[in-house]
Amino acid sequence: VVMANTFTESQWRALLDTRLMELDVKWETALNATNESVAMNARDMDVAWLVLCGALVFFMQCGFAMLEAGIVHSKNVANILFKNMIDASIAAICFWLAGWAFAYGDDKGGFIGASSFSTSNVYNYAGGPTGSDGWEGWFFQWAFTGACATIVAGSVAERTKLEAYFIYSIVLTVFIYPVVVHWGWGAGWLSAWGAYPDSDGVARPLFKRDEDSNGMIDFAGSGVVHMVGGWSGLMGAIVVGPRMGRFDPVTKKPTEWHGGNKTLQSLGVFILWFGWYGFNCGSTLMISGGASNVAGKVAMTTTIAAASGCIIASILGKVFEGHFDISIGLNGILAGLVSITANCSVVNPWMAVIIGAVGAVILYGGHVLILKLGIDDPCDACVVHGFCGVWGLWATGIFCTDENVQYAAYPNVNDACGRGEQFGVQVVGSLAIIAWTVVTAGLLFVGINATVGMRVDPGVEEAGLDVSEHGHATYPMFEERYYDKGMPMQQPYAQPMPMPMPMQPTMYQEMPPPAVYTEYPMYPTETVYTEPPMPASVAPMMGSVAPQYYNPYQTGGPGEVVYVSPNQPMIVQ
Numbered sequence: 001v002v003m004a005n006t007f008t009e010s011q012w013r014a015l016l017d018t019r020l021m022e023l024d025v026k027w028e029t030a031l032n033a034t035n036e037s038v039a040m041n042a043r044d045m046d047v048a049w050l051v052l053c054g055a056l057v058f059f060m061q062c063g064f065a066m067l068e069a070g071i072v073h074s075k076n077v078a079n080i081l082f083k084n085m086i087d088a089s090i091a092a093i094c095f096w097l098a099g100w101a102f103a104y105g106d107d108k109g110g111f112i113g114a115s116s117f118s119t120s121n122v123y124n125y126a127g128g129p130t131g132s133d134g135w136e137g138w139f140f141q142w143a144f145t146g147a148c149a150t151i152v153a154g155s156v157a158e159r160t161k162l163e164a165y166f167i168y169s170i171v172l173t174v175f176i177y178p179v180v181v182h183w184g185w186g187a188g189w190l191s192a193w194g195a196y197p198d199s200d201g202v203a204r205p206l207f208k209r210d211e212d213s214n215g216m217i218d219f220a221g222s223g224v225v226h227m228v229g230g231w232s233g234l235m236g237a238i239v240v241g242p243r244m245g246r247f248d249p250v251t252k253k254p255t256e257w258h259g260g261n262k263t264l265q266s267l268g269v270f271i272l273w274f275g276w277y278g279f280n281c282g283s284t285l286m287i288s289g290g291a292s293n294v295a296g297k298v299a300m301t302t303t304i305a306a307a308s309g310c311i312i313a314s315i316l317g318k319v320f321e322g323h324f325d326i327s328i329g330l331n332g333i334l335a336g337l338v339s340i341t342a343n344c345s346v347v348n349p350w351m352a353v354i355i356g357a358v359g360a361v362i363l364y365g366g367h368v369l370i371l372k373l374g375i376d377d378p379c380d381a382c383v384v385h386g387f388c389g390v391w392g393l394w395a396t397g398i399f400c401t402d403e404n405v406q407y408a409a410y411p412n413v414n415d416a417c418g419r420g421e422q423f424g425v426q427v428v429g430s431l432a433i434i435a436w437t438v439v440t441a442g443l444l445f446v447g448i449n450a451t452v453g454m455r456v457d458p459g460v461e462e463a464g465l466d467v468s469e470h471g472h473a474t475y476p477m478f479e480e481r482y483y484d485k486g487m488p489m490q491q492p493y494a495q496p497m498p499m500p501m502p503m504q505p506t507m508y509q510e511m512p513p514p515a516v517y518t519e520y521p522m523y524p525t526e527t528v529y530t531e532p533p534m535p536a537s538v539a540p541m542m543g544s545v546a547p548q549y550y551n552p553y554q555t556g557g558p559g560e561v562v563y564v565s566p567n568q569p570m571i572v573q
Helices: 002-006 009-071 074-104 135-155 162-185 222-240 262-284 291-321 326-341 349-372 381-399 402-407 421-451 458-463 465-470
Strands: 478-484 487-492 517-519 527-529 561-565 568-571
Touching: 009 074, 009 135, 009 262, 074 135, 074 162, 074 465, 135 162, 135 222, 135 262, 135 381, 162 222, 162 421, 222 326, 222 381, 222 421, 262 291, 262 326, 291 326, 291 349, 326 349, 326 381, 349 381, 381 421, 458 465
Parallel strands: none
Antiparallel strands: 478 487, 517 527, 561 568
16 A cells, blocks of 8 residues: 555556566576477487387397298208397497498588597587487487398308308498498488588488489488398309209209298298388387377388288299298288388378389399399398389389478478489489499408308308307207208108017008109219108117118118118118
8 A cells, every 4th residue: 555655657667567577587487498398308209219119120130030040951040140140249339430420420522421430429418408419319220230231141141151241241331331321311412311401401412402302212221221231142142152052053943942940930020020110110210290190101101011012922922833932922021111111201002002012023023033143042132122122212203292202301392203303313322322332242242252251161061050150050959961952951860769679570650652862963973862761650670780872961870760771761779
């Protein structure tokens, strides 16, 4: 009351202005705190998203390991598992030391990065109070590097020295692969994100170097990851040569071959399919700001392409092989996944059906082609990842729409897809990646072969790399010593059978089929049996008769059934 009676109007106005200013300061402080909290929450979600997706991509190493272990012979299982293990480990150290710098360092002429060695740009509080420090970015990209490197293991399996593989894995992860990453995902000449930036940092990429062009669209790595791994594997398979007995020495045609463990193959492919959602969906690199919608779309197109590839490949197997081959169907899944990886964010679902189906056709045709050329790729890795990777880039240019490109948050708004320019960019990008990989990986493998040597000795290959390289047989209950058309057939050792008392012949419980003889190509003077040993349920013959036929692949231990003649079993004493 006193104030109301004593304050003048001007004093009241001054007091009101002071109070309003105080409220404005408090409101601005609260708003800034809220915005900072929102930004930190968005940052935390993005970091968690990338760590989760990176872990899924890393889990694909298990998928590759199981798939390849299911394809190789049992005598080489430990070797292929070791290579998958060492790939991830070598990739981690090499990508940390130099690969990250070559991929994402300061641009040098659009070709290579040249800063941030040992990830010097990633440190505590590098991103400020609301930004990312960069740890998760390195982790995610390392997982991709490991996946690229392990593709080659399947192409050169069962006959390659570990020393040679170490050298290759180091060079790939520290130089060959990071350079392509810089081209496509860094600030390199093919990049849609940072190529030839203007003063405002806006990308001015191939072809026109202005906002009318997009640069190469390779959303999750059909070209950057899979083509580098696949075409490197092809060069490795050419230099190291085919496995012994894979091709007939006279006709040069491929022989019937070991079918592998279908259970492990299936497990490996399903793990890869599962991990591929981290591979493709995680390539949004964030989950906030509407990126979750893009991730959801990517998950859908990825699924449809994989399913389409599986169905078409299975049908092709039935048509041309006469039966539904599960291995072909499983590779069809991978072919569809590789084919959709570049374009999963810029195509519609019906387009994904076509892309996956064409990938399956390329898979089957490529498989036939490399065999006709005398190239032995045990896992068809060069076809699945190399050939289908090319199709993935080209399919991006064929099926992308300008609306989808903008929905996927590519930086330039234009009609490059509609007027056909994007297809030209994709073709140029694919040819550049092929040329770089074939030349660098080819020279590398030739150099390794001329120095330390690529291939193990024939005796080592015959015995299996598990024994020679790792000191033991992974599956000692199996011995691959029975051959059919040059093909090792996995047959278990016969179980020890007690001698009957009295020592009289007993009735056969199972009659063995007549043995068929064939000449093993590597040892044309030695006759071997194509039929497996007498089943354990067959009663032994009386006594110990000296063998009339000696087979080096059929030496028996105590209590083991061997053949004395084509239809006469005996017990070794």
